[in-house]
Amino acid sequence: MLTVDRKCSISTRSYLALLALCLMLPILIFVTLLLNQQIKLERSRIEQDLLKESRSITATIERDLRGVTSMVETLAQMPTLQQGDFEAFHQQASQITSRYGIGIVLNDLAGRQQLNTRVPWNTPLPAITGTDAMRTVLETRAPYVTDRVTGAVSRKELVGVVVPVVRGNEVTHFLTASLRLERISDILNQAGVGDGRTATVVDRKGKVLAVIPERGKVDAASWDWIGKAAAREGVAASTHGPGDSRLTSGYSKSGMTGWSTIVSQPGDEIDGKLARDLWSLILVGTAFLVLSGLLAAALGLRIAGAAKALTAAGRALQSGGVVPPVRTSWREANEVGLALTTAFRRLSEKSEALRTAEEQYRTLSRSSPVGIFRTDAEGRCTCVNERWCEIAGARPEQALGNGWSDFLHPDDFSRVFAEWRRSAVENRPFRLEYRFRTPTGAITWVLGEALIERDGDGSITGYIGTITDISENKQLERQLLDTKQQLVRAMMAGGMFAFEWDALSDAVRRSESCGTILGLDDSPQTDTGRNYIGHIHPDNRRGFTDTLTALRPERPNYVMSYRYIRPDGAVAWLEESAAGIFDDGGRLTGLTGITADVTARMAAEAILRDSNTALEARVAERTRALTDAARELSAEIRRREQTQAALLQSQKLEALGQLVSGVSHDFNNVLAVIQSSYSLLRRQTGSMDQAKILDMAEQAVERATGLIHHMMAFARREEAHPRKVDLAAVLRESEDMICHTAGSGIRCVFDIQAELWPSVVDPSRLNAVLLNLAANARDAMADGGELEVSARNLPRGEGPGNAAGNGTDNGGWIVIAVKDTGAGMTPEVVARASEPFFTTKPPGKGTGLGLASAHDFVSQAGGTIRIRSAVGAGTTIELHLPRAALSAEEEEPPLNADLAKLSGSATILVVDADENLRTLATQLLRDFGYTVIEAQNAGTAAALAHISERLDLVITDVALPGASGAELTGRLRLDRPNLPVLFIGCYEQDTGPDGERLLRRPFGRAQLAEAVLERLGRLPKPAAPAAASASAPDKLRDRLRNPGLRDAYDRWKALRNAGGGLPDRDLFPSDDTTMKDNSFMVEPDGTGGYRYVRFGDALAERLGRSLLGEQAGDDGDDLGSAGASYRRCQETGLPSYEYARYSLADEVPLLFERLLLPLSDDGKRVTHLLGVAFFTELPKLDLQPRI
Structure with missing residues (x-):
């Protein structure tokens, strides 16, 4: 029997006492630690507060000194000081600084005072040698704040802010602002410190600059601890304060001045405050501890009594006796006592029930x-x-x-x-x-x-x-499965399936053989009646439902035939034999029966009834309707796909335009810097060789600028700017880009008539149109071919305006033709070629905007476009542009004719955020004799304009950081209402305010000078245009690259000018073998064709055969010659020049040039054409490979 060992156990009262002790001891330890931590935290808070105050005072002093530094830097840039007018500067500086109580001193590099605003002008000033502060400023070129010094004039304690005065790129003087120490004391008083605290500011050497609150006169030795601590940063305790007192101080060191700020508080005050707070907490905690002990003792007595009552109830339950009720003041003890009494009663009941259940379980298990x-x-x-x-x-x-x-x-x-x-x-x-x-x-x-x-x-x-x-059940299942499979095979062989339909759930169950009959791939054996009736042919559906409706309990069986539409659209004839199932009320609840496929039988019956013809007619009619609908649907799908492709291509072009616009802006800035640099270098160049190199460099910059305009025009990021242009020059500039666009495998030929008339067009848009046409020609010649670009004049009466009768044929036309030897187009395609988004290329390969944009360009220029094409014969696109009459009044003199007349004198403010562009523009203006003030943003520009006495012109970028050029102009004109402004921009969309001049980058020296004079109202009037000189440049000769061609052209021109007529066939001397070997001669054959009557040996060797005696037809020959080229030269009586650049495989690239010269036997009528042709080897990097 188990018993309780009283020696090894203690009473409830003892446990409660131990519990109270265990609870109180950790609390006491925790409270002690908490109080200690609280004291540390409070002390740390006081120290951080001291450090925070010192840093706040340091920041306030730095903020004040930065304001003084900014003012002194602004004074250092004043024009009077920069120009050496010290008296005027003394007057201006005295007016500005008198309001702030600051003295301004100007020293030269030796340290001698040049002026001092604390004394009148011309007052003798003491000689002072250079100080450490000035040497530091000279080395760093940055402002410097001095330590405490004694003023040479005022003999008072001061601090100074020294700023370098830079003229050009050299430091010439030092400008110093002197501040009295009272200013620092005022800053300390404004900032304030806590009660009982002291704030001290010392310089780098530990000298006291200011102290608050004042402690009276204290010996310098008393502050030695401050000088020793000045180099610190943070919080520290010291026992070496005034009177050997113990202090806790926060130290803050200024990164700007090197000064230190110390905020101190006596340690006795801090310790006293912490001790008072600690004793208050200890007394309150002790009182609560005593009260808790008394309450714990009272509760222990009550719990011990309840525990005794529960012990008595447990012993009664152990002995099997009656458990007495437990009634105490402890509710949980009463509940435990009640549970013990209830458990005793239920335990007795369950023991009896368990014995009964075990007996029943044994009986059930046996039976x-x-x-x-x-x-x-x-x-x-x-x-x-x-x-x-x-x-x-x-x-x-x-x-x-x-x-x-x-x-x-x-x-x-x-x-x-x-x-x-x-x-x-x-x-x-x-x-x-x-x-x-x-x-x-x-x-x-x-x-x-x-x-x-x-x-x-x-x-x-x-x-x-x-x-x-379940062995018997399994055997029956196998027999049933065998029977079912036999039935399914029989039904499949007989072309039928069984089914059952439940009217209440509309569920249909079918045998497996239904899949073949109903045309179902997965042979679903379940379906719904509604879905099944939906597949019945519409002509039989009504009869099917009427048959089911007519079923009655006395007539439950039916047999009927109907057509069933399979999922693939096929129609099957089915014969259904079934019987209805009815409930006791006579209501139809379901069907069961067999459905057989009788399609073959019904087809035979249909043939016998001769009804097949009508059925086929109906099927054909339905098929035609479906075919027409499918055709219309297919056409609509194609139209939508084309529209979607056009939209996507337009979005691609827009994205390309945005990319090109951003890149062009950056390139314009770079080119502006390069062009300005070349302009400055030209003024320092003395030799002709260097000048020639600069000419080539500037031409390259102009070429790059033109390429950027071409890119912008091709991406449609520039607005149209029609103007009178030299079409021959525009075409020459486009030659390289057209050849690059054509790519390898395509031979490019250019035939530009000499003395081509001008026209009023946008050259950038013309370049874009030519590139689009070249791209179309390239796509049309997938296997290679020849691309010919020609331009010629059409006299009045032969242009499209005269033919149309619209009266626009004023002075003639210029025809620019782009011809390819590609696949050509059908008449239907030619008729729609100019429609927007119409293209014959595969999806994603074309936008359909090339010819549409060309048509729009020519229409805006007042011309027309003609397309000549045939399948297999290539395509020719002709742009007919009206001639622009060039009158003497419209000729503009060159801007750089006389740069001396474009110089002047004025004060100009240049505002630009880009330092390179601003510096170069400033240097150009200074070369022209102008006084220039620079500013990098709108705020600096406004400040400089405000302090400048004279300002004649402002040159500003359209876009500035913080404010635009237009906003800056508005601010400046508040003080100077009529101040002229010249705006500079890079983007095509950059515009100045209404009525303002806008100069676009890149620009040259002459353009800048002309724009400045125009804004100043000093632009010289252009002189009257002089008569055309006989020595005017020959544009055709400039295009000839081979010296032999230039010699031939010069000889032909000299003979023509000398005799007044066309030269004859003896153009070259008989001993000039070079010309004879590289030339050929053709004559008209009277039928519109031309025949070779002479052919040089060098040409025959290059071609591998001679063309002597052969005809030159319109399709071209081995020399690339075509009858059309010969015909134009004969009709106009003017020379014609063509060239092509190509390379074959890995051979050296070649430049082919051909010059046609008209000759005459009588000096008037063209009777022969002399052709001079040269093949010149080019460097590999001169061109892209092409044929």
């Missing part, structure tokens, strides 16, 4: 028709009944433990245990059909079922279940 088993949580069998042993053919002891698994069929072993584990995991009953194999080898099919048993905590304690012998 049950199913096998019963029980296992533990691990699946080990703990008991089985007799029926289980009979089914398994085992003895009870063989089934215990894991022995029951020996009777499982090997093929079902893994399946049974897998399902067992899943049921445990998913917390559901186990149910599975599996096989037992008896020791004799007999197979028994069983249905196993089991439930999970759990304890009060929900943990699995075991399983209880049954097994039922």
Whole structure:
């Protein structure tokens, strides 16, 4: 019998006392630690407060000194000081600084005072040698704040702010602002410090600059601790304060001045405050501790009494006696006593019920028709009944433990245990059909079922279940399956299937043979009546539903035929034999029957009834309707795809335009710097060779600028600016880009008539149109070919305006033709070629905007566009542009004709955020004699303009940081209403305010000078245009690259000018073998063609054969010659020049040039054409490979 060991246990009262002690002891320790930590935190807070105050005072002093520094730097840039007018500067500085109580001193590099605003002008000033501060400023070129010094004039203690005065790129003087120490004291008083604290400011050497509050006169030795601590940063305690007092101080060092700020508080004051706070907390905590002990003792007595009552009730329950009721003041003890009494009563009742249940379970287990088993949580069998042993053919002891698994069929072993584990995991009953194999080898099919048993905590304690012998059921299932399969095979052979329809759920169940008959791939055996009726042919659907409606219990059977529409659209004839199922009320509840495929039979019957013709007609009509609808749908899909592709291409072009615009802006800035640099270098160049190099460099810059305009025009990021242009020059500039666009495999030929007339067009848009046409020609010649660009004049009466009768044929036309040898176009494509977004290229390969943009460009210029094309014969696009008459009044004199006349004198403010552009523009203006003030932003510009006495012009960028050029102009004109402004921009969309001049980068010296004079109103009037000089430059000769061509042209021109007529066939001397070997001659044959009558040996060797005696037709020959080129030269009587650049495989690139010269036997009529041709080898980097 178990007993209580009283020696090893203690009473409840003792436990309560220990509990109270254990609770109070950690609390006391925690409170002690907490108080200690609180004291540390409070002390740290006071120290951080001292440091914060010192840093705040330092920041206030720095803020004030930065304002003084900014003012002194602004004074250092004043024009009077920069120009050396010290008297005027003394007057201006005195007016500015008198309001702030600041003295301004100007020293030269030797330290001598040049002026001092604390004394009148011309007052003798003491000579002072250079100081350390000035040497520091001279080395760093940055402002410097001095330590405490004695003023040479005022003899007072001061501090100074020294700023370098820079003229050009050299420091010439030092400008110093002197501040009295009272200013620092005023700053300390304004900032203020806490009660009982002292704020001190010392310089780098530890000299005191200011102290608050004042402590009276203190010996310098008393402040030695401050000088020693001045180099610190942070918080520290010191015992070397005034009077050897203990102080706690916060130190802050200024990064700008090197001064230190110390905020101090006596340590005795800090300790006293902390001690008072600590004793208050200790007294309150002690009072609460005593009160808690008294309450704990009273509660312990009550709990001990309740524990005794529970002990008595427990002993009664142990002995089996009646448990007495427990009544105390402790509610939980009363509840435990009640639970003990109730437990005693229920325990007695359950013991009796358990004995009864065990007896019933033994009886049920012996008489049950199913096998019963029980296992533990691990699946080990703990008991089985007799029926289980009979089914398994085992003895009870063989089934215990894991022995029951020996009777499982090997093929079902893994399946049974897998399902067992899943049921445990998913917390559901186990149910599975599996096989037992008896020791004799007999197979028994069983249905196993089991439930999970759990304890009060929900943990699995075991399983209880049954097994039922279902061997007979399995045998019947196999027989039924065999019968069903035989029936399905029979139905499939007979082309029929069975079905059942439930009217209440509208569910239809069918046999497997329905798939073939109904045209179903997956042979679904379930369907709905509504869906099935939906597949019945509309002509038979009404009869089908009427038949079902007419069924009655006395007439439940029916047989009918109807057409069924399969999912693939095929129609099958079905014959259905079924019977209706009715409930007791006579209402139809379902159908059951057989459906047979009678399509073949119905087809034979249809043939016999001769109804096939009508059926085919209906099918054909339906097919045509579907075909037409499909055709319309296909066309609509194609139209939408084309529209979508055009939209996507437009978006790509817009993105390309944005990219090109941004890149062009950056390149314009770079080119502006380069061009300005070349302009400055030209003034310092003395030799002709250097000048020539600069000429080539400036031409390259102009070429790069033109390329940028071409890019902008091609990306449609520039607005149209029509003006009178030299079309021959524009075409020459476009030659390289056209050849690059054509790419390799395409031979480029240019035939530009000499003395081509001008026209009023936008050259950038013309370049873009030519590039688009070149790209179209390239795409049309996938296998290579020839691209010819020609330009010629059409006299009045031969242009499109005269033919149309619209009266626009004023003075003639210029025809620019782009011809390719590609596949050509049909008349239908030519008719739609100019429509926007119309293209014959594959999706994603074209926008359909090339010819549309060309048509728009020519229409705006007042001309027309003509397209000549045929399949297999190539395409020619002709741009007819009206001639622009060039009158003497419209000629503009060159801007750089006389740069001396573009110089002047004025004060100009240049505002630009880009330092390179601003510096170069300033230097250019100074070269012209102007006084220039620089500013990098709008704020600085406004400040400089405000302090400048004279300002004649402002040159500003359109876009500035913080404010635009227009906003800056508005601010400046508040003080100077008529101040002229010149705006500078890079973007095409950059514009100045209304009526203001805008100069675009890059620009040259002459353009800048002309724009400045125009804004100042001093632009000289242009002189009257002089008569054309005989020595005017020859544009055709400038295009000739080979010296032999230039010699031939010069000889032809000299003979023509000398005789007044065309030269004859003896143009070259007989001994000039170079010309004869590289020339050929053709003559008209009277039928519109031309025949070679002479052919040079060098040309024959280059071509591999001679063309002597052959005809030159319109399709061209080995020389690239075409009858059209010869015909133009004969009709105009002017020379014609063509060239092409190409390379074959890895050979050296070649430049082919051909010059046609008209000759005459009588000096008037062209009777022969002399051609001079040269092949010149080019460097590999001179061109892109092309044929």
